[in-house]
Amino acid sequence: MDRPLLFDQLARHAMVFHALLHDLSVDEHRWRSAPEKWCALEIISHLYDEEREDFRARLQHVLETPDQPMPKIDPVAWVAERKYMEQDFGTVLENFLRERHRSLEWLHTRNDAPWENFHQHPTVGPVSCELLLTNWVAHDLHHIRQLNNLRYAYLNAHTTVPLDYAGTW
DSSP: OOHHHHHHHHHHHHHHHHHHHTTOOHHHHHOOSSTTSOOHHHHHHHHHHHIIIIIHHHHHHHHHOTTSOOOOOOHHHHHHHTTGGGSOHHHHHHHHHHHHHHHHHHHHTOTTSOTTOEEEETTTEEEEHHHHHHHHHHHHHHHHHHHHHHHHHHHHHTOSSOSGGGOOO
């Protein structure tokens, strides 16, 4: 596991999220490409919660107390329970970026941590530090792709000109 590379990717992704989201209009951060799809506000709210309660917390758990039950999470239920659509977009974005910074600071202080640890999950099987850290990066990439698709769909829905001159999406 190339931890420094993965840490670097998490730092780069924070810059990508900032660049993609920092100046969206209210209309754009609430717009959905389809009724069942998430808008940018829901995506960044999800990322904020995942940063604190999933990836960083679970990685810390595996590093420090791998034999204890894994903290429970329910990201799908959080959308309604935590009233994502009632959140202030700018505040949630700032909170997410601050938490990402805290995550990176925390990661950089774990040089001598037992990175070979794993948690034996009752249904998933072994959950290693490498699995969690690598999937943290993959999770970011998933939502970067989702946000790019959303931004493209928003542009397409709000223009009268065809977008195929730019290439096939």
